[in-house]
Amino acid sequence: MxxxxxxxxxxxxxxxxxxxxxxxxxxxxxxxxxxxxxxxxxxxxxxxxxxxxxxxxxxxxxxxxxxxxxxxxxxxxxxxxxxxxxxxxxxxxxxxxxxxxxxxxxxxxxxxxxxxxxxxxxxxxxxxxxxxxxxxxxxxxxxxxxxxxxxxxxxxxxxxxxxxxxxxxxxxxxxxxxxxxxxxxxxxxxxxxxxxxxxxxxxxxxxxxxxxxxxxxxxxxxxxxxxxxxxxxxxxxxxxxxxxxxxxxxxxxxxxxxxxxxxxxxxxxxxxxxxxxxxxxxxxxxxxxxxxxxxxxxxxxxxxxxxxxxxxxxxxxxxxxxxxxxxxxxxxxxPLAPIDATGATVVEIGLTMGERDGVVEMGINGIPYGQSEPLHARVGETQVLRVMSESGFSHPFHLHGFVFQELDANGVPVRPLKLKDTIEVPPLSVVDLAVTYDNRPGIWMFHCHILDHAEAGMMGELVVSP
Ligand SMILES: [Cu+2]
Structure with a gap:
């Protein structure tokens, strides 16, 4: 002092x-x-x-x-x-x-x-x-x-x-x-x-x-x-x-x-x-x-x-x-371990934008939040979330509760490894994310973190079962 x-x-x-x-x-x-x-x-x-x-x-x-x-x-x-x-x-x-x-x-x-x-x-x-x-x-x-x-x-x-x-x-x-x-x-x-x-x-x-x-x-x-x-x-x-x-x-x-x-x-x-x-x-x-x-x-x-x-x-x-x-x-x-995504289930998550009766309607795979069925996973399972921006807009994709590693075109994690929960999905492009679900079962959300988009329906649920 x-x-x-x-x-x-x-x-x-x-x-x-x-x-x-x-x-x-x-x-x-x-x-x-x-x-x-x-x-x-x-x-x-x-x-x-x-x-x-x-x-x-x-x-x-x-x-x-x-x-x-x-x-x-x-x-x-x-x-x-x-x-x-x-x-x-x-x-x-x-x-x-x-x-x-x-x-x-x-x-x-x-x-x-x-x-x-x-x-x-x-x-x-x-x-x-x-x-x-x-x-x-x-x-x-x-x-x-x-x-x-x-x-x-x-x-x-x-x-x-x-x-x-x-x-x-x-x-x-x-x-x-x-x-x-x-x-x-x-x-x-x-x-x-x-x-x-x-x-x-x-x-x-x-x-x-x-x-x-x-x-x-x-x-x-x-x-x-x-x-x-x-x-x-x-x-x-x-x-x-x-x-x-x-x-x-x-x-x-x-x-x-x-x-x-x-x-x-x-x-x-x-x-x-x-x-x-x-x-x-x-x-x-x-x-x-x-x-x-x-x-x-x-x-x-x-x-x-x-x-x-x-x-x-x-x-x-x-x-x-x-x-x-x-x-x-x-x-x-x-010392981080790369996630081995070989043989993992690929889950497609299309971030979609449309219009219904003059109102912008956004969704996951074309279906707005509230009308969609949840995605499913099991504790201990590794999945590849294939997140796609299907419009000319960028979307920051956020997964609750878990961390993912971005995969390159060969399906292996991008080096240096980064543990992420939010990532940019550029217009008209695809981002592959490997995630292993640790032992915290429940209904978890994923959504675009542009809050207008989330509110307009670009959200979904993932049920992680024990
Ligand atoms: Cu968005």
Whole structure:
């Protein structure tokens, strides 16, 4: 602490921060002080239990400068509080619904028991206004996850209900100054009030992108950097439909993780794409003269052959406040086993778009959710999900409860191996995903994570039998 204090005195006197050695806790540099997330308080003193309270309710937050916007928020903050646990913990969330509509909380990516997944198939899982529910599960995997409603999702995620859940790996060394970045957007009118998109054919087909892009609930926040000192960015895309293609001019990233923790071996990426629901774990070594800034940008993306490109957006402004250095990286390989999909049942999942009586109707294999029969699998079985975008649109495909590995044209997992639960399915293309169902039977959902598409019927159920 003494060292940290002398650093801040230096900042005051010189406007710079240059401390060393950086690898020790005492000289930790915090790049994220201008975009800090509210953190949920762990109410259980037991070292292996994380117990938090979470309340969904109307709230008023400042998004546009000086203007209060009425939103829906978890525990009063947008995004919802960062829930921090470590692998092996028991996580307990005492949830309360302070809204006027029923809801659930879905723990996107977490391998939870089926009745904790927050989908409202069964009446009791729907949390009525004024009621509560205790979600309780084990943190099996270390990664960044996120939580959001799985009922009225389009409306309530659009109004601000989403938050990050970080499960840390207690055995992992420090790899860089860590920042959790929640990317999202929100639709605001000129008075700063939530804007209601029309529910017309074009909006539903395209998906509603918000006109205000947010990083940790803020417009274009500042992120501090020491030139030459490594940062670790743990990022989630919580937007309803917006894709983010990240670019830091003059820099590349080292990708070390994806949806479910670290990937098999690190890869250098220049402009990584994040579809709604996906997570990325990136290392970046920013370089710049103290006193200068650098913009992290979202490059234009078209989510379909017929859709216009999104505009170029500045996500955050990186501000160089000094120089630093980082120790060499340790070996970052992770021993993952490729799924052997030889002889596995191929299950075809066509993501289809059509029209009935002038209304856009989306579905799985031509049948909208609610009218379709579920798919089937058994615990222990390996299947190949052949997911096909049968239109000129991109779809981020999400499977609840389980992890998959993408297969190449020869039917073997793409290297380096990545454990995924959400993946881009480009227009008019096919993605093969190998999945082995571990022992958590139940009715699991899969759907497009463009929430307009999910709402219009692009969802299905998979029954995993014991
Ligand atoms: Cu879609």
């Amino acid at each position: 003494a060292m940290a204090r002398s650093c801040s005195i230096l900042v005051g006197m010189l406007g710079v921060l240059a401390c060393g050695p950086e690898s020790s806790d005492e000289t930790r540099f915090d790049p994220g002080k201008h975009l800090r997330l509210v953190e949920a308080v762990d109410l259980d003193p037991h070292p292996n239990v994380t117990s938090v309270k979470l309340r969904a309710a109307p709230a008023s937050v400042e998004i546009l400068p000086g203007i209060e916007t009425d939103v829906l928020a978890y525990s009063g903050s947008l995004p919802g509080p960062l829930i921090r646990a470590k692998r092996g913990d028991r996580i307990r969330i005492e949830f309360e619904n302070g809204m006027s509509l029923p809801t659930t909380v879905h723990w996107h990516g977490m391998r939870v028991p089926n009745d904790m997944d927050g989908v409202p198939h069964h009446g009791p899982l729907l949390v009525q206004p004024g009621a509560g529910f205790v979600y309780e599960f084990d943190a099996l995997d270390a990664s960044l996850f996120w939580y959001h409603p799985h009922h009225y999702s389009l409306e309530t995620i659009g109004a601000g209900l989403y938050g990050p859940l970080l499960v840390e790996d207690p055995d992992e060394p420090e790899l860089g100054d860590e920042v959790v970045l929640v990317l999202s957007d929100i639709s605001l009118d000129q008075n700063g009030a939530l804007y209601r998109h029309p529910n017309d054919r074009e909006t539903v087909a395209a998906g509603r992108d918000g006109n205000v892009v947010l990083v940790n609930g803020r417009m274009k926040p500042r992120l501090e950097a020491l030139s030459g000192r490594r940062q670790r960015w743990r990022i989630v895309n919580s937007a309803r439909s917006r894709y983010f293609r990240l670019s830091l001019p003059g820099h590349t990233f080292i990708q070390i993780g994806s949806d479910h923790g670290r990937i098999e071996s690190p890869i250098e990426v220049a402009e990584p794409l994040m579809v709604p629901g996906e997570r990325l774990d990136l290392l970046v070594e920013p370089r710049g003269e103290p006193g200068t800034t650098l913009e992290l940008r979202a490059l234009p993306v078209a989510r379909g052959n017929s859709l216009p490109q999104s505009e170029l957006i500045t996500l955050l402004e990186m501000e160089f406040v000094g120089v630093g250095s980082s120790p060499p990286l340790p070996d970052l390989t992770r």
